[in-house]
Amino acid sequence: MNKQEFTITVYTENRIGLVSRIAIMFSRRKINIESLNTSPSEIEGIHRFTIVIEETEEVVRKLVRQVEKQVEVLKAYYNTNDEIVWQEMALYKVSTDEIAEKIKVERLLHKYGARAILIRKDYTIFETSGHREEIDKLVKVLEPCGLIEFVRSGRVAIIKGSDSFHAKIKAFEKSEPGETVVENEFLDKQDEVFSM
């Protein structure tokens, strides 16, 4: 089986130490995390992790089951790139003088979907979001024009087939688990990712 990029989505309690508990499950298996984003979900007290790794489907499937087994993990999913819509965000700090001299800034902004979020005499900060390659392209363009600093975020992703996912996650807010939360979904065929 070939390795490919997988995006793992994990819903967890907001608890100290969980990042470490989850991260070591990858390092134990010698899997490099390409990107990790963790932030509050739309439900108070529940965090959403988005983890990108390159692995075979079999390894990812087993790993995700182990992740979901953790006491404070509510749900964990994995998806290939064609099953998700994803973005990374990037910030670019460039010298205002140099960039004004060398590039038609308006065209640049248009071409790369970037926007200027701060313009000062000495420097300008652009922001863009997109796939990794798109962000990298803009780095290439800005590099000769006095790039001072660059940073990119981890990936955030939305799963295409997530019908009423929000409602299902909401169900975890209740004090008692509903039937859907405890059913035997693991042994179902994996195509309906969102059966809970």
Place this chain on the structure above:
Amino acid sequence: MEAIDTITAEKATPAKKAVTLSGSQAVLEALIAEGVDTIFGYPGGAIMPIYDALYDYHDKLKHILVRHEQGGIHAGQGYARSSGKVGVVFATSGPGATNLVTGLADAQIDSTPLVCITGQVFAHLLGTDAFQETDVINITTPVTKWNYQVTDATELPTVLAKAFYIARSGRPGPVLIDITKNAQLQKFEYAGYEKCDHIRSYRPKPIVRKEYVEEAAKLINAAEKPFVLFGQGVILGNAEDEFRAFIEKSGIPAAWTILGLSALPTDHPLNVGMLGMHGNYGPNVLTNDCDVLIAIGMRFDDRVTGRLDKYAKQAKVIHLDIDPAEIDKNVKATVGVWGDCKETLPMLTKLVEAKKHTQWLERFKNYQQEENKEVIDHELNPGSGEMTMGEVMKHLNELTQGDAIIVTDVGQHQMVGCRYAKFNQTRSNITSGGLGTMGFALPAAIGAKFGALDRTVVAIIGDGGVQMTIQELGTIMQTELDVKILILNNEFLGMVRQWQQLFHDKRYSFVDIASPDYVTVAKGYGIAGQKVTDRQNLREALATMLNHQGSYLLEVMVGKENNVFPMVPQGCSVSEIRLK
């Protein structure tokens, strides 16, 4: 006070009138509410407030002072395994806590319910390299089912309720609660203890899906050569009766993993023996001949499966397990039945047809006869020459009649012990299966005895393993406990030596281990004992050990270079098992 979100949110409204307690008192109140009667522990600076509170609780909670925290946690494991209750262990911060790590890893891989409570330095000293400060939470994260650090006493009742619930529910495992000294000292309004029965992010038990059980039953009913493999899940689920009903109705031969051992009596007609590397001939060979393989509460460890790509490829596999991550982990299941076998087995029993697979069972018996001829007869009745571990087991079985709890350490004696020990009742075999922790047996036997005071406990230990935790003789001395210690001394680290002989051209690299005079060592601890070097004294010595009032140490000198057979060499298929 931050980051205690759900804990405070889940906290029930106080029904009773609140009383003022210290964090330490709240810990002990929680233990009492959870039905704990025995604690294994070792005091130290950062856990002193809890020990101070314990002084006033000594009539309600029995504390066993061990000689090393590793001994404490193995004793907790032995206690949990013999009693079916949660083992409780106390240790101080720093070295006290790090000494628990081996036991935590052992309990994690062998699914043993434990609650370990460690002291920690004052919260304001966390991260300052204070005296005896270590990052216990991060050190123990990969080897605990759950862990949590408490810095505020008001959290303690709910955190401990969660700890016990998590440790014993679902697939059990070890939980560690690290409590800073300030939280132990802190006085707070204690509103009573409420047991935990639900955590929103945790699903210990699924609702069993009937269609999978039906599919499994269909496969079983169509099978001509079905074969059951059972593991500790049967014991952990208290499903021994349900298991027996299932195999008896379906007439399916059943073989055990070393952690499943004793769930089914040894002389049950459908008990066909042990699986795996040093298991019995028939179960290993016929794994690759059966048409339906039914795995119940076991995890297809590599020591059971041998080479995976040649493991039961011809068979349809049914896997019953409470842990969904185990299904398809090592062996792909045709039908996975996720659930507690206490529930799933009766459902399955109802649907399977009553059968007797006489011819199929006969094949196991034929292999058994061959194994008897080639291996077992000589091992149990060598007649002349050096003593064998097997003959010690034979006499022990005859004397205990299979009623004793047998605790084994790790190595050749463990394999021989598991192969030949006779068991009539469940929870009688205690061994370190997954982690293979040498030094496990002596402290685990102490715990096992405290967990089953009315039963005879025999710890069978090699001359290597006993020297790893021999200090626990001190615990036996002080508690005046009755544990029988049987050292099978072959003057080698025998299992490693066997591998060096078979796979490393007999290059015996650092396996030649010297022993102290164990009988004298025991005597120093006030424990009676003797050493047997002659066959003619063996049986009487074993009888003396078993009849002795109180603990007894018996050292038996066995053949130096005896090997354990049969054996599935590493990297080989189970059907390539060697008889010599």
